[in-house]
Amino acid sequence: MKINTRTDEYDRLLARHHAMRLRRQILSPEGASAARPAIGPGGTVYDGYGDQQLIMSRLDLVTPFDVLIEQLYAFMFQRRPYLRPLFPESMEFQQDHLARMFRYLIENLHRLDHVLAVLRQLGGDHRKLGVWPAHYLAFEEALAVALRSRAGAGWSVELEQAWLRMLRFAVKAMVDGAESAITEPPYWHGQVVGHERRGPDVAVLRIRTGQPYPYRAGQYATIESPLLPHTWRQYSMACAPRPDGVLEFHVRRTAAGGVSEALVERTRAGDAVRLGPPRGVMTAVDDPRDVLLVAGGTGLAPLKAILGELAERRARGQRAHLFVGARSQADLYDREALARLSGRFPWLEVTPVTGGGAGSEPGPGPLPDALGERRDWSEHIAYVSGPPGMVGAVRATLLASGVPADRIHHDPLVAAARD
Incomplete structure (x- = not known):
């Protein structure tokens, strides 16, 4: 069973890699841009494409990543026990998150x-x-040991150097990012001023921070509950910036014992939380075109925020269409608020879409089909939010229907840190 799982993950990544390479060749027949070394942080030259080829050629030696990452952390904590308190008590989510980042980097x-x-x-x-x-540096040392142990006799110096070059490129970019954010607080203290259940597994939290929290409609924050120290998860703000400084978050309870469960089931008004800096690139653009918004599950939150900003500066005659996907009618947790939006904004049309995995992680659900059946969206600005699978499927549908890529806005399709 272990061998089959390992082979399946390797084959999946390899197939995706070949598909991306074929696409690059179609878009640029000579392939020159794909093979040309790129400029990395600090002006250094890093041939990411070359290392990608080498790593992918023997990825089967170290996949699936779960064993590799278990060995990595075991060695790092054994050699550097003082690092253990920086991590949450349960390492399951952390290990899964690192596996997703490895896949993202390689791809x-x-x-x-x-x-x-x-x-x-x-x-x-x-x-x-x-x-x-x-x-x-401690992480790099542990990764090198884990790679050698996991790969066994098939490992080589060339492969190890490709992995380490990839890691050093990533670390340099992260250090640069930390240094560029030095004037920004690492986190904000907040207090829950409202906690409202919107269904058996969904809560709307309203949080006021001690200091102004500068964000744009469509962005997200990471939240830490004192119930789970050192454990942070991403949740989108569901409102545009307000004069009273209160932030609104929509949280769906998923994994037992996770942050979402703590926020939905065990958090009350008056409780303290911490918020990381606002992040995300899916923010409202200044464009007079009609707007298409597509939400899956609690992906509705940032789109409500964008609608709030749009209402304040909407161009004359501009219209908006909001599709909201959920697994069933019962999962359309914000129906009353959506009805109020429709009544308040005559330029907004709301279409609920139920069935499949529209509001959950397993699949895209019926949203792509619903979009294809309705109308031509090629002259719209599009915003898409929800599980990565849904976002990817909706993006593909819109591209196929003629919407230019630069008019389809969503956050990068790296699996989000949510539970």
Whole structure:
């Protein structure tokens, strides 16, 4: 069983890699741009495409990543026990998150400009965890040991150097991101001023921070509950910035014992939380075109915030259409608020779409089909938010229908740190 799982993950990543390479060749027949070394942080030259080829050629030696990462952390904590308090008590989510980041890096080394933006933001976020540049050296040492142990006799110096070059590129970008955010607080103290259940597994939290929290409609924050120290999860603000400074979050309870469960079931008005810096690139753009918003589950939150900003500066005649996907009618947790929005804004049309996995992680659900059946969206500005699978499927549908890529806005499709 272990061998089959390992082979399946390797085959999946390899197939995705070949598909991306074929796409690059179609878009640029000579392939020159894909193979040309890129400029990394600090002006250094890093051939991400070359390392991508080498790592992918023997990825089967170290996948699935779960065993590799278990060995990595076991060695690091054995050699550097003082690092253990920087991590949550349960390492399950942390290990899963690192596996997703490894996959993301390997799959995107051919487009370093995209990777740099994600890594710089990640480095700024890591300041709230108490991570310093010296800690990355310990991580590199542990990764090298784990790679050799996991790969066994098939390992080589060339492969190890490719992995370490990839890691050093990522670390340099993260350190640069942390340094560029030095004037920004690593976190904000907040107090829950409202906690409202919107269903058996969804709560709306309203939080006021002790200091002004500067964000834009469509962005998200990481939240830490004192019930789970050192454990941070991403939740989008569901309102545009307000005069009273109160932030609104929509939280769906998922994994037992996680942050979402703590916030939904065990948090009350008056409780303290901490918020990391605002992040995310899916913010409202100043464009007079009609707007399409597509939400899956609690992905509705940032789109409500964007609608709030749109209402304040809407161009004359501009209209908006909001599709909200959920697994069932019962999962449309914000129906009353959506009805109020429709009544308040005559320029807004709301279409609920139920069935499949529209509001959950397993699949995209019926949202892509619903979009294809309705109308031509090629002249719209689009905002898409929800589980990565849904966002990817909706994006593909919109691209196929003629919406230019630069008019489809969503956060990078790196699996979000949510539970």
